[in-house]
Amino acid sequence: MSASDPHARAMGFIDGELDAAEAAEIQKLIAADPEFAQFIEEEKAFKAGLTHKLSEVPPPTQDLRRNFQRNLNAEFTPPPARPIVRPSQFYWRSGFAAAAVLLIAAFGLFELKQIFSNECLYMLACTEEHAHLMNDPAALTAKTTDSRIATQSVSKSIKYQIPPVPDFSGHALNLDGLAKAPFKSLKQYDAPDGVLVHYSGSDGGVSVVYHLWPDETPELFNQRLVKGQIYWLASHHGIQVAAWKSPDGQLLTSVISKWPLERVLKLAEEARADMEGRTAESAPASGNEVE
Amino acid sequence: MDWKSLYGALLEDELKRALDALDAEHRDVLLFTTLGELTYKECAKVLEIPIGTLMSRLYRARQELKTALLPYAKERGLIRNKADQTGGAA
Numbered sequence: 001m002s003a004s005d006p007h008a009r010a011m012g013f014i015d016g017e018l019d020a021a022e023a024a025e026i027q028k029l030i031a032a033d034p035e036f037a038q039f040i041e042e043e044k045a046f047k048a049g050l051t052h053k054l055s056e057v058p059p060p061t062q063d064l065r066r067n068f069q070r071n072l073n074a075e076f077t078p079p080p081a082r083p084i085v086r087p088s089q090f091y092w093r094s095g096f097a098a099a100a101v102l103l104i105a106a107f108g109l110f111e112l113k114q115i116f117s118n119e120c121l122y123m124l125a126c127t128e129e130h131a132h133l134m135n136d137p138a139a140l141t142a143k144t145t146d147s148r149i150a151t152q153s154v155s156k157s158i159k160y161q162i163p164p165v166p167d168f169s170g171h172a173l174n175l176d177g178l179a180k181a182p183f184k185s186l187k188q189y190d191a192p193d194g195v196l197v198h199y200s201g202s203d204g205g206v207s208v209v210y211h212l213w214p215d216e217t218p219e220l221f222n223q224r225l226v227k228g229q230i231y232w233l234a235s236h237h238g239i240q241v242a243a244w245k246s247p248d249g250q251l252l253t254s255v256i257s258k259w260p261l262e263r264v265l266k267l268a269e270e271a272r273a274d275m276e277g278r279t280a281e282s283a284p285a286s287g288n289e290v291e
Numbered sequence: 292m293d294w295k296s297l298y299g300a301l302l303e304d305e306l307k308r309a310l311d312a313l314d315a316e317h318r319d320v321l322l323f324t325t326l327g328e329l330t331y332k333e334c335a336k337v338l339e340i341p342i343g344t345l346m347s348r349l350y351r352a353r354q355e356l357k358t359a360l361l362p363y364a365k366e367r368g369l370i371r372n373k374a375d376q377t378g379g380a381a
Contacts, residue, residue: 008350049298
């Protein structure tokens with residue numbers, strides 16, 4: 001079907017998207033064809049109901065439309081680097097390196113060096129390729145046992161400027177049973193009030209979204225995820241968000257939480273020590289995992 | 292079909308399930324134009340499709356969603372038989 005179909009063009013008429021000449025054509029059809037006129041009225045009622053129903057979801061905390069509009073013309077704009085408070089030179093360097101190791105090992109972000117500055121408030125593991133599992137509990141259970149996806153996601157809060165890092169390609173970490181598949185591409189969307197970062201998965205189909213809106217609260221994020229707005233946002237920008245269902249049919253959303261910086265530092269130190277203990281060299285062996 | 296009554300009675304999860312049941316391309320267009328405040332032109336640019344295709348997908352999405360919502364309408368007694376399903380606007 002093409003837009004030559006009057007029913008399709010009627011969508012534009014109802015939404016006020018047709019120019020004057022096109023709208024006039026639809027008006028003629030309405031006047032000449034009672035069934036078509038009835039179709040228009042029903043479509044209007046249908047759209048009004050749907051719009052109202054969807055509008056019950058609390059709006060995002062910022063102007064999404066403005067963000068999207070910006071991103072239409074700018075695929076990727078690195079955010080400006082931000083100064084970081086350094087408790088001490090030694091602490092800074094070790095913590096810095098350890099954080100990088102932890103991040104790389106943890107999330108398999110091969111292109112992490114593309115991120116010049118990051119304040120990662122939320123991380124959400126997700127997969128589009130596994131969407132069909134929503135309606136297949138048995139398959140979902142089977143999938144979760146291979147550690148590539150979990151029935152629940154986690155989020156981290158990490159505030160670091162990421163330096164150039166060694167190439168850890170081929171390595172991934174089974175973090176909280178979350179994701180084990182390496183990531184192979186990255187898209188970053190610069191927004192006035194934050195950054196959306198999307199890492200698309202490889203064979204595991206796992207994606208990670210860093211959702212960087214300072215005003216976003218975990219509660220609102222979860223609420224929007226449940227009600228579809230995040231899913232909608234994601235689906236239109238190459239960002240997939242988890243919306244899995246558990247075997248008992250319950251919709252699982254992410255557990256959005258922030259980790260205190262102190263905890264991140266502690267984990268980073270532990271990860272660094274662990275990595276140093278495993279390898280004398282900088283690059284770990286293939287298949288290395290850190291848990 | 293009394294869409295106003297149906298939407299009023301519809302649970303959010305039921306609507307989400309119905310939306311999830313749509314063809315992905317159709318759902319994208321529907322949500323983008325209904326919820327996203329984007330114009331057809333903007334939406335078409337993001338999705339990299341002609342506006343005519345967008346309108347076609349939108350039409351199909353709305354018809355698919357209506358079909359997906361019919362069981363809920365039946366459950367609530369808002370529709371009694373197949374003849375009613377095509378009985379026109381409320």
